[in-house]
Amino acid sequence: MAAHLITGAGSGIGAVLAERLTERGDDLWLLARDARRAAELRERFPAAKTLVGNLADPAKLSWAFGHQALPVELDSLLHVAGVVELGRVGDLPVKAWQDTLNVNLVAPAELTRLLLPSLRLAKGHVVFVNSGAGLSAGAEWSAYAASKHGLKALADSLRQEEHAGGVRVTSVYPGRTATPMQVKVHQQEGKAYDAERWIDPESVVRALLTALDLPRDAEITEITVRPGK
Structure with a gap:
């Protein structure tokens, strides 16, 4: 039975991903920002284990995990959680930049660092759910796009560093x-807002699972998913 840790399992892509992995009978660890959110996730996914750690405060993740049991071996770490704050560069305050970078970039880096021993033991898989904004930045998307461009750099460096270890x-x-x-x-x-215009989260999850399930003789390094309408 494979073990997966998911951030952002409370809604959207993360929730669909948790549902599909639960249906497969896999072992789930779900990260929650606080005890109340952890209880909500356990109610929705009774078979899952929860960890509490606030991605908005990545400097405290190590301390938080030091008081909880972590998975010994981890087959995948799935970074799905994210925040967005639009605004022109001339208008966005420092706090908007800090909050966006903390959740979307610094926390994934720290979470990966803390769980790398478990991933190395299992020769696991780290998946970063990035964004089209991680490839091209538009007006008023500066903070979000910067965080996602940084996330691409994090993934690219991590891949080169950990490839030899599997x-x-x-x-x-x-x-x-x-x-x-x-x-x-x-x-x-x-x-x-018209949901019918945009990608169904299920489609993103299907693409993600394709990479996760690929045999060990190959690796999908990047997947771009675009609206088909």
């Missing part, structure tokens, strides 16, 4: 996907 690394670049984050984006853009 740890695989994949970046997934979804276009606009019908998730609660996309609802927030539309609110910030002042646009009407």
